[in-house]
Amino acid sequence: MELNTVFDAVVEKCPGSVLQQAEQFDAHEITIAAEAFYEVMKTLQGDERCGYDMLTDVVGIDRLPRTPRFDLLYILLCSKDFSRLIVRLEVDDGQEVPSVSGIWNSANWGEREVFDLLGIKFSNHPDLRRILTWENFEGHPLRKDFPLLGKDFEKPFDPTTVQDYC
Amino acid sequence: MTERKTITLNMGPHHPATHGVLRVILELDGETIVNATPHIGYLHRGIEKIAENRNFQQIIPLTDRLDYAAASANNIGYCLAVERLMGIEVPKRAQYLRVIMAELARIMGHHLWLGTHALDIGAMTVIFYAFRDREMIMDINEEISGYRLTPSFIRIGGVAQDATDQFVKKVRDFVKWFPKALEGYHTLLTKNKIWTTRTMNIGVISGEEALNYGLTGPSLRGSGVAYDVRKAFPYSSYGDFDFKVPIGENGDIYDRYLVRMEEFKQSIGIIDQAIENLPSGPVQTDNPWVANPGLPEVQNDISALIRRFMIHAKGTPVPKGELYSAVEGAKGELGFYLVGNGDEHPYRLKIRSSCFYLASALPRLLVGHMIADAIAIIGSIDVVLGEIDR
Numbered sequence: 001m002e003l004n005t006v007f008d009a010v011v012e013k014c015p016g017s018v019l020q021q022a023e024q025f026d027a028h029e030i031t032i033a034a035e036a037f038y039e040v041m042k043t044l045q046g047d048e049r050c051g052y053d054m055l056t057d058v059v060g061i062d063r064l065p066r067t068p069r070f071d072l073l074y075i076l077l078c079s080k081d082f083s084r085l086i087v088r089l090e091v092d093d094g095q096e097v098p099s100v101s102g103i104w105n106s107a108n109w110g111e112r113e114v115f116d117l118l119g120i121k122f123s124n125h126p127d128l129r130r131i132l133t134w135e136n137f138e139g140h141p142l143r144k145d146f147p148l149l150g151k152d153f154e155k156p157f158d159p160t161t162v163q164d165y166c
Numbered sequence: 167m168t169e170r171k172t173i174t175l176n177m178g179p180h181h182p183a184t185h186g187v188l189r190v191i192l193e194l195d196g197e198t199i200v201n202a203t204p205h206i207g208y209l210h211r212g213i214e215k216i217a218e219n220r221n222f223q224q225i226i227p228l229t230d231r232l233d234y235a236a237a238s239a240n241n242i243g244y245c246l247a248v249e250r251l252m253g254i255e256v257p258k259r260a261q262y263l264r265v266i267m268a269e270l271a272r273i274m275g276h277h278l279w280l281g282t283h284a285l286d287i288g289a290m291t292v293i294f295y296a297f298r299d300r301e302m303i304m305d306i307n308e309e310i311s312g313y314r315l316t317p318s319f320i321r322i323g324g325v326a327q328d329a330t331d332q333f334v335k336k337v338r339d340f341v342k343w344f345p346k347a348l349e350g351y352h353t354l355l356t357k358n359k360i361w362t363t364r365t366m367n368i369g370v371i372s373g374e375e376a377l378n379y380g381l382t383g384p385s386l387r388g389s390g391v392a393y394d395v396r397k398a399f400p401y402s403s404y405g406d407f408d409f410k411v412p413i414g415e416n417g418d419i420y421d422r423y424l425v426r427m428e429e430f431k432q433s434i435g436i437i438d439q440a441i442e443n444l445p446s447g448p449v450q451t452d453n454p455w456v457a458n459p460g461l462p463e464v465q466n467d468i469s470a471l472i473r474r475f476m477i478h479a480k481g482t483p484v485p486k487g488e489l490y491s492a493v494e495g496a497k498g499e500l501g502f503y504l505v506g507n508g509d510e511h512p513y514r515l516k517i518r519s520s521c522f523y524l525a526s527a528l529p530r531l532l533v534g535h536m537i538a539d540a541i542a543i544i545g546s547i548d549v550v551l552g553e554i555d556r
Binding site: 024025026027053054055056057059060061062073075077079082084086104105106108109110113117130131132133134141142146148 | 210379398518
């Protein structure tokens with residue numbers, strides 16, 4: 001879909017929700033305000049001017065020490081003309097994000113993975129359990145402060161003892 | 167009146183028909199599945215975390231171990247993501263060699279699927295024929311890279327080395343032989359009454375729903391959506407080749423089977439076009455940051471020696487930026503979300519695994535079917551646990 005039409009549809013439904021626009025390699029990218037996130041996603045899937053009917057993937061990036069700490073990216077695909085749209089949302093540690101698994105079923109496991117590996121919680125998720133690690137696992141492996149190896153593997157990471165881990 | 171009770175059956179993680187270590191907890195009413203819960207993660211190696219602490223070159227062998235049934239198709243996806251971020255153009259000959267390796271890998275992955283899927287449903291003969299021909303591709307891999315299953319042949323900026331005459335001959339032999347073998351598979355299964363009864367109208371999913379569940383690859387195309395990354399976002403000279411994207415109608419197991427069987431044919435067609443029109447020229451880019459100097463150069467030129475040392479010991483810095491780059495793996499869209507921060511290591515490498523989303527649709531596909539069909543359905547979506555668990 002043309003970015004302009006998509007943009008119009010989103011602005012019409014949720015004014016002021018698009019904070020930023022950018023061009024990635026072969027996709028458009030928009031940054032969305034957290035308050036309007038769910039409404040925007042609903043528009044992107046449901047509105048005929050958008051029609052992004054596939055959620056390809058959910059990507060979480062830990063930007064420690066930035067606040068808000070995480071970047072959450074939703075990679076969308078429109079099956080009519082095969083164009084991609086990347087929706088970016090900045091999330092702070094402990095902040096809950098509304099789950100979009102009611103809009104795209106693929107978000108169910110995608111969000112579970114983000115929750116498991118990065119510890120971002122999703123509200124209204126039907127089944128928010130760990131998926132790749134086991135039930136009683138402590139910590140979230142893809143956070144930048146999660147130790148890679150070392151004798152205190154179970155303990156929280158302390159940057160002052162970083163030599164011990166290398 | 168007695169109350170109707172369901173029983174819980176634990177299938178896997180060591181069940182031979184789950185193709186690895188997939189565990190599905192089935193809730194059964196008699197023989198009908200009323201609920202299914204897949205459990206994954208038994209093969210989780212933390213490839214994404216390891217990748218954050220490795221040089222860009224050192225990640226290539228890790229990508230081999232994603233979908234190990236079609237390793238070269240993963241290499242090309244990862245290398246393309248790095249090259250796109252660095253802005254490197256790969257020489258035409260290397261692109262063609264990549265296409266040959268990726269398509270051979272696709273055929274190899276489909277061989278594994280065909281053999282084991284048929285074996286699960288009870289057709290024992292097929293696996294012997296499939297593995298006989300898979301062996302020929304393994305020989306080709308061995309000829310060009312030294313490894314049979316995980317070649318790591320595709321490198322950042324090109325391929326590891328130039329094709330030998332023996333390689334070209336072996337590929338030509340395979341291209342000549344394979345259509346006959348494919349006919350053999352068709353005679354064993356396509357009109358086989360047992361096969362059609364077991365597969366038709368089982369595990370049906372509509373195109374719309376398949377998109378919503380994030381299915382890609384043959385499983386999506388079986389439902390009638392012609393989404394193929396090779397056509398939608400052409401990479402590595404796929405635009406030069408003439409091939410079709412086969413699609414199904416009903417979205418059942420039989421359609422997914424037919425789509426993959428047709429993909430065999432299209433892939434062999436692509437390999438035929440690529441090997442006959444193989445351009446001459448270098449197989450590595452001339453960008454000094456990634457072009458690995460060969461042995462003669464290293465032995466005669468001190469700067470080449472230093473460069474080789476730097477590439478191997480320190481790695482290649484990749485500029486700041488991020489992108490999503492996808493290729494068509496054997497199972498579907500294999501994407502890499504790569505974040506570079508000017509360092510020799512990726513800041514974040516997210517692997518978009520097609521099998522992960524295929525497995526997430528299992529509850530939807532299984533519920534309502536008989537327990538014997540569960541085996542057929544798991545086989546038909548063709549998941550490889552190495553890619554699900556990463």
